[in-house]
Amino acid sequence: MVEIIISVFLVFMVIGALIALETTDLLSSVxxxxxxxxxxxxxxxxxxxxxxxxxxxxxxxLSLVILIRATIRHDLTTIDGDRDFFGLMATLALIFALLLLxxxxxxxxxxxxxxxxxxxxxxxxxxYLSGGLRETGAANIVASVILDYRAYDTLGEATVLFTSIxxxxxxxxxYSRKKKS
Numbered sequence: 137m138v139e140i141i142i143s144v145f146l147v148f149m150v151i152g153a154l155i156a157l158e159t160t161d162l163l164s165s166v167x168x169x170x171x172x173x174x175x176x177x178x179x180x181x182x183x184x185x186x187x188x189x190x191x192x193x194x195x196x197x198l199s200l201v202i203l204i205r206a207t208i209r210h211d212l213t214t215i216d217g218d219r220d221f222f223g224l225m226a227t228l229a230l231i232f233a234l235l236l237l238x239x240x241x242x243x244x245x246x247x248x249x250x251x252x253x254x255x256x257x258x259x260x261x262x263x264y265l266s267g268g269l270r271e272t273g274a275a276n277i278v279a280s281v282i283l284d285y286r287a288y289d290t291l292g293e294a295t296v297l298f299t300s301i302x303x304x305x306x307x308x309x310x311y312s313r314k315k316k317s
Contacts, residue, residue, distance in 0.1 A: 138182055138183075141237055141241070142179050145175045145176075145178055145179050145182075146179070148171075148175050149172045149175045149176060152169070152172040152175065153168070153169075153172055155168040156168035156172070162207045163207050163208070166203045166204055166207050169203070170196060170199075170200045170203075173192065173195075173196035173199070173200075174193070174196060176192055177189045177192040177193045177196060180192055187289065187293065191293045191296055191297065194300065195296060195297075195300045198301070198303070198304045199300070201304065201308070202304055202308065206307065260285075264277060264281050264285060265277060268280045268281070268285075272284040272285075
C-alpha cells in the first residue's frame with residue numbers, strides 16, 4: 137500500500153515539475169516547485185526517514201520564502217475576481233483524492249500513547265537502548281545516538297540547516313553593505 141501512495145506522490149511531483157517548467161508566471165512556477173518539495177518530504181516520511189523529512193520541510197519553507205520574496209519583486213500579478221469553474225473543481229478533486237489516499241494511513245496508526253518501539257521488535261531504538269552504554273561508553277543515550285551512531289547524519293542535517301539559514305539571511309536582509317568612502 138505504501139508503494140502505491142509513494143508512486144502517486146512521484147507522479148504528482150513529476151506533474152508539478154512539468155507545470156513549473158511550462159508556466160509563464162514566475163509565482164506559479166515557485167508554488168509548483170514548493171508542491172514538489174512538500175511531496176518529497178511526505179515520501180521521505182513514508183519510507184521511514186522522519187529526520188530527512190523534517191530537514192526537507194525546513195529547507196523547503198525557507199526556499200519558498202526566499203523565492204516568493206524574490207518573485208514578487210519582479211512579477212507583480214493581480215488575481216481577477218472571476219475564476220474558472222474547471223480549475224476550482226480540479227483543485228477540490230485533488231484535495232479529495234489526497235484525503236482518500238491519506239485515510240488508510242491515518243487509520244492504521246497505533247493508538248495514541250503507544251510507543252513506536254513496541255510495534256517493531258528489531259527497531260534501532262531497541263538496539264540503542266540495550267547496547268548504547270556497552271558499545272559507545274556514553275552514559276547519556278541521547279548523546280550516544282546523536283554523536284556516535286548517527287554522527288554523519290547529524291552533521292549533514294546541521295550543515296543543510298545552517299546553509300539554508302545563511303542563504304535566507306543573505307537574500308532577505310534589508311540593509312546592504314555600505315560602501316566605504
